[in-house]
Amino acid sequence: MEKKKLLVLLPVILGIAIGFGYTYYSTGIGAGITWVSGTEYQGGEPGSAIIRVTDVFGRPITVNGCNITIYYPDGSVWIDDQAMTARNPPGTYVYQFTTPFDKVGNYHEYVACEVQLPGGRTVTIYNDKSFHVSQALSLINDTASAQIRIIS
DSSP, X not given: OHHHXXXXXXXXXXXXXXXXXXXXXXXXXXXXXXXOOOOEEOTTOEEEEEEEEEXXXXXXXXXXXXXXXXXXXXXXXXXXXXXXXXXXXXXXEEEEEEOOSSOOEEEXXXXXXXXXXXTSOEEEEEEEEEEEEOHHHHHHHHHHHOOOOOOO
């Protein structure tokens, strides 16, 4: 009797697992953006946003393009919907910038990537994070590079 129940339930459980797996991958949930960069900057310093686009197993997937928007600390747009550049290793995308001198605080980075799923379907996936431009870091750097002259 137990073997019959198992033989009936096994295909049902397997079908459910396959259905969830297909839905997970085909809807784009199986694709993800991981941030590689993240740092503290001083005003006027070169910086970069670096991401990796992968499947659930960490393997790079086909990407039609990734764009980035970066917002000032006050929420206004600083960099608007700019294309990121593909780099090595595969699945890596980069956008380089120079931080503003005059606006310190937390900058919000927002990335959208159009990915190709199995079967040719494309979806757009999103991710965001922030970086900080520090006045204190700029002051420490300025103080460290200052020359003191003693006049007697």
